[in-house]
Amino acid sequence: MTLQSNRSLLDIDRDHLIHPVTSFRGHETHGALLLESGKGMWLKDMDGKELLDAFAGLWCVNVGYGQDSIAEVAAEQMRRLPYATGYFHFGSEPTVRLAQRLVDLSPEGLDHVYFTLGGSDAVDSAIRYITHYFNAIGKPDKKQCIALERGYHGSSTTGAGLTALANFHRGFDLPLRWQHHIPSPYPYRSDLEGDDAAIIARSVQQLKDKVAELGADKVAAFFCEPIQGSGGVIVPPVGWLKAMRQACDELDILLVADEVITAFGRTGPMFACEAEDVTPDLMTVAKGLTAGYVPMGAVLMSDTIYQGIANGAAPEVVIGHGATYSGHPVSAAVGLEVLRLYTEGGILANGQKVAARFDAGMAGIADHPMVGDTRGRGLLGAIELVSDNGSKTRFDPALRLADRLFAKAYENGVIFRAFADNIIGLAPALCASDGEMDEIFARIAKTLDDLLEEADIRAAVR
Helix, strand or coil: CCHHHHHHHHHHHHHHCCCCCCCHHHHHHHCCCCEEEEEECEEEECCCCEEEECCHHHHCCCCCECCHHHHHHHHHHHHHCCCCCCHHHCCCHHHHHHHHHHHHHCCCCEEEEEEECCHHHHHHHHHHHHHHHHHHCCCCCCCEEEEECCCCCCCCCCHHHHCCCHHHHCCCCCCCCCEEEECCCCHHHCCCCCCHHHHHHHHHHHHHHHHHHHCCCCEEEEEECCCECCCCCECCCCCHHHHHHHHHHHHCCEEEEECCCCCCCCCCCCCHHHHHCCCCCEEEECHHHCCCCCCCEEEEEEHHHHHHHHCCCCCCCCCCCCCCCCCCHHHHHHHHHHHHHHHCCCHHHHHHHHHHHHHHHHHHHCCCCCEEEEEEECCEEEEEECCECCCCECCCHHHCHHHHHHHHHHHCCEECEECCCCEEEECCCCCCCHHHHHHHHHHHHHHHHHHHCCHHHHHHCC
C-alpha cells in the first residue's frame, strides 16, 4: 500500500471508527497504529516496521500469528456450512464436538457449555443463568454478587459493574445496586507482603464479612479471576483460589471463575483452576479458545446449576437466553483446531517449557532502578514501575509515563500493555522460542533505559 493510501486509512479511522476503551478526542489526536500482517510472535505495521508482540494481541493470540491450519479449517467450514443457528433445536458438528472437548479438558464437574461471542457476553450469560437458577430453585432473594477490586469482567451493561476499574464505571451509572467488591489480594501493595497465609486468611474474611453485611440469604455468587488481568496482573498467593472455593461452599454462594484471560495454557495448565484442583460452579472463557482468530467465548456450567434451571420450569417453557451467533460453526471449527494445536501440536508444552525463560527474564529486569515488583505465573506477568523502591511510590501521573512507555517500546520494536498506573502487562504467545523471550526482555530493558535518560523521569527516580 502507498504512503498516501496509509494516510487515507488513518483519516477514515479518525473520522469514522470508534475504538474500544479509548479517549475519543485523544484518539483523534493520536491516530491509529495500523497493522498489516503477523507471523508467529511478530507483527508488521503498515509502514513495514517489525514488532515483537509480548502481549499476544490482547491476551489472546496464544498460538501465534499465521497458523495456516487454522485458516484452512475456517475456510473449509465456511465452504461447507458457514452458519447454523442453535435455535429451533438445530446444531452443527463442530459446535457439538467443541462442547464435548471443553468438557473433557475442563475441571471435573463442568458438564455443560453455552457458547458466546467473547468474554464480556460470557460474563453476562453467567449472570443471567445465576439469576434464573436461584429463581428456579425457590431462592429469589439471592441476587447480590461480589467481585474483587481491580477485577475485570468485561465491558457489557451488567458485567462492567462487576469490573472494578474506574474507566468502566465513570459515565455509565455503574456499579449497579447488586454489585459489590472486596479488596484484591495484591501482595506487593499489601501490609502483609511476604505472609501468604495471612493474605489468604484476610481475603477469606473479607468475603465472609461482605456476605454477612449483605445477608447470607441474599448473596448469589462471588466472581473472580484466578489471576487478575486488566487490573495490573495481580497474582494472589498459591492457595488463595482454593480457600475462596471453600469459603463459597461454607457461605452457600456460587463461585464463578473468570478464566477469559487465564485459560488455555496462559498460566501453565490448560485452565488456571487446575493448579489448585478447584472446580468452580461456572467458568467463563474466551480469548485463547480461538486464539483470537475468530470471535468466541463460552460459559461452562456445573450439572447442579443446569439441573436446577431445567427442573424449574415445565418442559414446554423455554429458557429465554440466546444469541444469533452462539455456537457459530466456523468459530467452533477454529476452536477445535486451536485446542488440537495446544495438545497434539505441542504449543501448550512449549509454553510450559519457555515459561522458565520468561521467569528468568523477569528476574533479570527486577534490579532496574525503575522496577518495584515483578510477578507472574506461566506466561502471564507484570513489571510494576515505581519512582521509589523503598516506599513503593508511584510515578507522578503528570509525567504521563504509561503513554511514553508504550511509545518508546513501539520505537524499540516491542508491544506490551502499558497500564495507567505504570504497570507493564506481559502475555507472550505460547509458541515463543527461548531466543524470542530473551529478545522481549532485552527490548523492554532498553525501553526502560531510554526513559531513564529523559531528564524529568531521571529526576523522579529515587
